[in-house]
Every structure is written in structure tokens, then in C-alpha cells.
Amino acid sequence: MINFNLFPLLLSLLLSALINPLVIFLYQKKDWLDDPQKNKHPKVIHEKAVPRGGGIAIFLAVLISCCLFLPIDKHLLGILVGALVLTFVGILDDIYDLDPKLRLIMGFLAAAIVVGSGIGIAYISNPLGNSIIDLSNPRINFNFLGPHSIWILADIFALLWIVSLMNFINWSKGLDGQLPGTVSIAALTIALLAGKFSADITQWNTQTLALIICGAFLGLLIWNIYPQKIMPGYGGGSLAGYFLAVLAILSTTKVGTLMIVLGIPLVDAIYVILRRIMAGKSPLWGDTRHLHHTLLKLGWSKQKIAYFYWFITAILGILALNLNSQQKFYTIILIIIAFGIFLIWIRHYITSSSAQDRDNGSKI
DSSP states (O other): OOOOOOHHHHHHHHHHHHHHHHHHHHHHHHTOEEOTTTOOOTTOOOOSOEEOOHHHHHHHHHHHHHHHHSOOOHHHHHHHHHHHHHHHHHHHHHHHOOOHHHHHHHHHHHHHHHHHTTOOOOEEEOTTSSOEEEOOOSEEEEESSSEEEEEHHHHHHHHHHHHHHHHHHHTTOOSTTHHHHHHHHHHHHHHHHHHTTTTSHHHHHHHHHHHHHHHHHHHHHHHHSSSOSSOOHHHHHHHHHHHHHHHHHHTTSOHHHHHHHTHHHHHHHHHHHHHHHHTTOOTTSOOSOSHHHHHHHTTOOHHHHHHHHHHHHHHHHHHHTTOOHHHHHHHHHHHHHHHHHHHHHHHHHHHHHHHHHHHTTOOO
């Protein structure tokens, strides 16, 4: 039986819901708005000037709730300091539109702070068997104000995992409500997963943190759902991937579980990166090749696309909670193949429809 203390979720939700309108007011007063009339990038699909400061409310809601419901130790401090870095970068990006390379560097800094606090992936399950892959060696031991140890493979893997998820999830925030709804479901899934290990006291801390993060993004969803009053911005998008990546590590390194739950945005990001590289373009610069852009071209409404992301995430979340490591591995492969077939079908349908419209002399 899984027991929930809903107070952390409810407080975080309330704080986020109350702070967001204050951020909206501040950004409007300062004219820190993402105006589609000024920002002509093709990936921009909103029609009115909207503030992008959703990450501020997320951070403050998580910060206050964590201080009230979780013990303050070096791990939590590392998580919060890393989140503060991303929030600060997000604010600067909201105002100045920072270079993606600079954002990536700061993302590595935030991830390094977490890893430096002692949060890492020392062991992962072998998806092709019942064994465990040990990443805890080789190690570098040194003494600086006390004994310390760097687990080279474990720390590198954790660093790449956090930064990758941070950027991949950030790319799935193009539509009203798309990101906060998806992240809330993923965080709730991790909370359910942590609840399965109730005999381990550390899992209760992970569950509480997951519920806090779920509540913070639900609070943002209230203001981001169509028609959006505020967007997550880089701060909210990067915090989404950052927090989920850290939760996956804390919940007994359930990286495979989160990869299934976030199967759609992760596989979409991988396909987009491959297309950009094959086209000789930088994988860091945005375009209109993401799934949500393709579905818009297919004629779907913004609301329908957001609901689609939520529904698929929820289904995959339920599925992931009931799979073993080997089943998760094959499920991930199946998701990649199914998603590729789905993309090919959509593009074929759009191309065929465009050709038919041209044959009929119609304008599209």
C-alpha cells in the first residue's frame, strides 16, 4: 500500500499558483515579454506578447516547500543551489535571449553542483540480464577539508544524464500547458515509485521532493494552460528536466523508468538532434521540426496537442511502474521504433495533403 502526505504537494501548488501572477505583473511592468511581432524565429507559435518567467515561481515554490518538509543536508543544498543557477540563467535569458552555448555551459555548472554534493549514479541495472553494472570505479581519493572521493564513471554518467534531460525536456515547452502537465505526471509517477520502497526512509524524502515538484508545476499549469498568461521560459524548462533527472537518481537510480515516462519528448529530441546534424546544422538551435510543430501542421489545436502529451505520459507512467529492467529496455526500443513510424506516417500524410492541395489549385 502506498501512503501519500499531500501537504507538500498542496503547499507547493498554492505557492506556485500565487507567485506566478506576481511574476506576470513584474514582467509586464518591466516589458520583459516574448513578443511574436519582435521575435520572428519560426519556432515561435504564440500570437500575443507573453512573459517567460515561469521558472521563478517554480524555484521559489520548491525552495520554500523543501525548507518546510525536508531535512536540510548537503544533498538538498546541492539540488537547490543548482536550481538557483538555472533560475538565474532563465531570468537573464528572459530579458536578453542568451546564446544557447552559454546556457549549456551554465547547465553543466548546475549539474556539477548536484554531482559535487554527492548525488550520482553508482550502479545501473543491466537491461540484458539480472546483473548490476558497477560505475563506482575507478575512483580518485583526496583530502581537502576532509576525505573526498570522485567516482569518475558514475559522476560523468550523472552529469551527462542531468544535462541531457535538462535540455531535452526544455524543448517540449512550445505549447500552452504542454510542459507543466507532462512534468507533473512524471513527478507523480516517481512519487508513486518511491512509495513502493516505504521500508527505506530515504525513499520517503524522495517521494516528498517529487510531490513538491509535482505541485510546483501544477501551480504553473494553472497560468500556462491555454490561453497561457505566462510561459515556462528557459528557467522553467531547464528546471523541469533538472528536477526530474535528480529525482530519477534519488529514487534508486530509476533512469529507465523516467526514460519510459518521458518517452515522447525524449525520443522526439533525439530524432530532432539527428535531423539537425544530418542537415549540417547546430543541434542547439531551435527549429520547427519537433512533434508539437508537426501536429500543428496536421491541423491539431494547441489544447489537443497538450492533452495528447499528458495522456501518453500518463499511460507510459502506469506502464513503467509495472516493468522490470529488461522489460523497460525493450519498451524503450519499442517506443523509439513506434515513434519513428508515427513521424514517417505524419510527414507522408502532410506531404500528400500538400501535393493534393497544389493539384487542386488551393493555397495552403
